[in-house]
Amino acid sequence: MIRIKVGTATCGNAAGAQKVFDKFKELSLNDKDISLEETGCIGMCYVEPIAEVAVSGEKYLYGPVDEKIAELIFQDHVKGGKPVEKYVLSNTSNEYKFNKQRRIVLRNTGVIDPEKIDDYLARDGYNGLKKALAKKPEEVIQIVLDSGLRGRGGAGFPTGMKWKFANSSKNDKKYVICNADEGDPGAFMDRSVLEGDPHSVLEGMLICGYAIGANEGYVYCRAEYPLAIKRLIDAIKQAKERNLIGDNILGSNFSFDIHIKEGAGAFVCGEETALMASVEGKRGMPRLRPPFPAVSGLWTKPTNINNVETFACVGYILSNGAESFNKYGTEKSKGTKVFALAGKINNGGLVEVEMGIPLREVIYDIGGGIKDGKKFKAVQMGGPSGGCIPEHLLDTKVDYESLMATGAIVGSGGMVVLDEDSCMVDVARYFLNFTQNESCGKCAFCRIGTKRMLEILNKICDGKGEESDIADLMDLAAKIKNSSLCALGQTAPNPVLTTLKYFEDEYVAHIKDKKCPAGVCTALINFTINDKCIGCQLCKKVCPVAAISGSAKVKHQIDQDVCIKCGACYKACKISAIDKK
């Protein structure tokens, strides 16, 4: 039997995986010796679409594959037995090795067919649940405590502790919620796990339900992830057929049901109290804690809420023991963490590393360094609640405490790499615009304070900054942090504070010299065509707003009134005939 697998997660499909899948399907249509399967994302988004061919246990990973290459692979390798070396990414008869990575959460994504529960079961799936059911709930909680697992949704609270609180709340009804809202722009590990290994999340929720004494759970998934929702629905159905969800699970006294709630597009609903309000059908506004969800949560019942990645670790921990997890990582940050590499980095995608690895190794050894030979400027971590880490801090260890010390956070694990072409004031403005839009409006400082900060940043980017602006920003930042109820407001100023801390010179250049050193802020730059122009018309073709005029072989001109300063012409010109000033 020859197995062909194509990675058809959303990212794979966005790169054209469905066409590759269809091609293989067409080619193998009447061949009973070939099984064609779909799988999730193996994390190497930079070489998608990815396909794997396995002949008698020897696996070959190919990418990027298009329809033509698929045909070639089919003829030469599947039919001819000769791998097409040129497109081989990796080959093994065992598990793939990823340089400097350690995969626990991503143990199955990109390996199994997420729509087949048997694939999950064959890889130790639901073994953690079986082991848990043979123990007392308190023993299960002790194992999670011993593992050192901390919440992967951002705050890093010890998971076992949370379960303990929920367990000790006395009530006839309790809930488990899986937070799959993943609103942090730049993070996509939860999507990948839900699409590629949905059962691992369900298993974690089941174990949690058993440990805290709950019999009902909700997955709150954002509506932007239709494939994840589909896979979850399928997985729940299959698990029910096997008596892994439902009444008297695996013959025990434990019963548990799981529902799916679709988010409706509000970043603040990732915050746990807002999320629960929204599940109850209300406006998603955070409320004051205490009482914590473990005491009074969904419909005022004790509730335990964890992130997707947190739950995905739990089955593994129960199956393999606390030590299989806590042997990795640092003293206070145990285990592994998934990071989403994006931005100006060569090997963008998902990576899972031991906690404590230096940032430099993630970006250079795993991520392959900066795109197009450009210079590294900063890495943005933790999204709108996080900050930008500059080059001189690249040896910072990736763990909760060390990152916090820089002003950034581990957050949900988004790493957006910025190069010399990124303007740090613009980045700060980008995040403030985001949080300002997403503020629910409950707290005055979060609602109005972020608006005032955004206005100041807009002014600076427009070349109208004044010297007092930096002090005003700092002042507002401190007040917003102190006077907001939830972490959205409390952390909203972080992107501004870290850029001010490490890149104050860029702010000064905008304010004093009215210059944007990176050439991003449109009010401060102009594009003009110089005498090198040979009238090749390339720039004219790429201009999205038809601001460039000129006949062939004659020097072109840019109409400054029409130009939106997008820089498309500047990028397209092959002979440096366009000046950016």
Place this chain on the structure above:
Amino acid sequence: MIILINLLNMDKIMDNDKNKIKSIIDEYSGSKGALIPILQKTQATFGYLSEESMTIIAEALNISSSDVYGVATFFAQFRFTPVGKYVIRVCHGTACHVGGVKILDAMLKSKIGIKNGETTKDGLFTIQEVACLGCCSLAPVVMINDTTYGKLTNEKLGKIIDTYVQAEKEGKTL
């Protein structure tokens, strides 16, 4: 005369719509926290939430229509005007922001002639700005209805739009 016929037709459509909304509400009868799923299903059926539909929902759930409206306006997903057949969600997330979505966005808007939140006159496209579609390493990313497109350039996106336009001419739906 023509006006009268139109009015009669309207009434029929309304009745039909009312029944559709009622059957959506029935689907969720007895389940807790049903308001948002009902609004989502109603929007999926009609493309947007009309004032009438929200009133019907409020009455059926025995809550005030201002409560329904309050919830609906809180969430970015809900729309109160009809949308085009294809909703183009343009990602303005961090990676897409630094990955040059600005150029793409400008091209798209000038190509189909509408701004963010607007719908083309022929009712084919609506543009909606969103923050992160979860394919950040393929930035810039655009989603058309449920299909995601990554690693876009002006040329690639232009061609994709053309295929939708072409399909429409041939009476097909992508």
